[in-house]
Amino acid sequence: MPADPTRSHSPSPSSEPHSTAPVLAVSGAFKSYGERPILRNVYFTMHASERVALLGPSGSGKTTLLNCIGGVDRPDSGEVLVAGCKLHALDADGLAEVRRKHLGMVFQFFHLLPTLTAAENVELPLQLLGIPTNERETRVRSLLERVGLTQRAGALPSELSGGEMQRVAIARAIVHRPALLLADEPTGNLDSQTGVAILDLLEEVVRETGAALLMVTHSKEAAARCQRVVHMKDGALTES
Ligand SMILES: Nc1ncnc2c1ncn2[C@@H]1O[C@H](COP(=O)(O)OP(=O)(O)OP(=O)(O)O)[C@@H](O)[C@H]1O
Numbered sequence: 459m460p461a462d463p464t465r466s467h468s469p470s471p472s473s474e475p476h477s478t479a480p481v482l483a484v485s486g487a488f489k490s491y492g493e494r495p496i497l498r499n500v501y502f503t504m505h506a507s508e509r510v511a512l513l514g515p516s517g518s519g520k521t522t523l524l525n526c527i528g529g530v531d532r533p534d535s536g537e538v539l540v541a542g543c544k545l546h547a548l549d550a551d552g553l554a555e556v557r558r559k560h561l562g563m564v565f566q567f568f569h570l571l572p573t574l575t576a577a578e579n580v581e582l583p584l585q586l587l588g589i590p591t592n593e594r595e596t597r598v599r600s601l602l603e604r605v606g607l608t609q610r611a612g613a614l615p616s617e618l619s620g621g622e623m624q625r626v627a628i629a630r631a632i633v634h635r636p637a638l639l640l641a642d643e644p645t646g647n648l649d650s651q652t653g654v655a656i657l658d659l660l661e662e663v664v665r666e667t668g669a670a671l672l673m674v675t676h677s678k679e680a681a682a683r684c685q686r687v688v689h690m691k692d693g694a695l696t697e698s
């Protein structure tokens with residue numbers, strides 16, 4: 459159908475020109491497991507401070523895409539740029555460095571280290587970056603206060619509720635001020651009230667830090683809180 463030249467068209471925030479380089483650029487990514495294509499020619503760009511929801515049926519490849527962006531997996535072909543770093547050109551050590559410096563990750567099942575306290579879990583990314591002890595302690599203390607867990611700093615994950623564990627995980631994911639925060643169903647294992655509180659917190663912390671947030675979710679309510687919604691279907695991304 460030809461385009462209607464009389465139709466007024468207001469560009470969405472995502473189609474406005476950006477003066478800064480993208481935080482994330484995926485170009486022409488393909489990935490198969492065996493004979494089965496999972497990602498087919500994925501193109502996707504995000505800029506600082508954007509919040510994007512990634513929706514799609516179970517098994518459609520959302521986590522696979524997140525893992526390729528997070529440098530824990532690789533596409534078979536195509537390019538992934540995170541904060542200007544070409545992941546496709548890096549070896550395992552290079553990928554680990556990009557993860558430590560530029561990426562934060564939040565998962566459905568929290569993935570906290572069970573033998574470390576809440577404070578030690580939050581401190582770990584700073585230790586890996588070689589941040590001095592004094593600064594580490596200051597940043598961990600202020601972030602635990604920010605997520606409302608000052609009183610639980612010395613607790614082990616097994617002594618925390620699901621919502622508390624996710625707050626620790628969010629603090630850990632942003633303590634090193636990453637450019638991009640990846641969240642894979644961050645409320646999938648929480649009751650709806652706790653889930654709303656976690657979405658509030660995620661939204662607030664990305665606003666405060668200027669990080670971009672890419673969040674996989676099955677929840678329409680969670681998606682509605684994001685500025686952009688992209689759908690994974692048959693291995694390709696479409697934007698609504
Ligand atoms: N390591 C692997 N080896 C083989 N197949 C895999 C592997 N990882 C994922 N898959 C398959 O790839 C497809 C996409 O998986 P993925 O985890 O990305 O889906 P998803 O969209 O995140 O689903 P869900 O909403 O259930 O989390 C699935 O069919 C899955 O079984």
Ligand SMILES: [Mg+2]
Nearest residue numbers: 520521522642
């Ligand atoms: Mg998944």
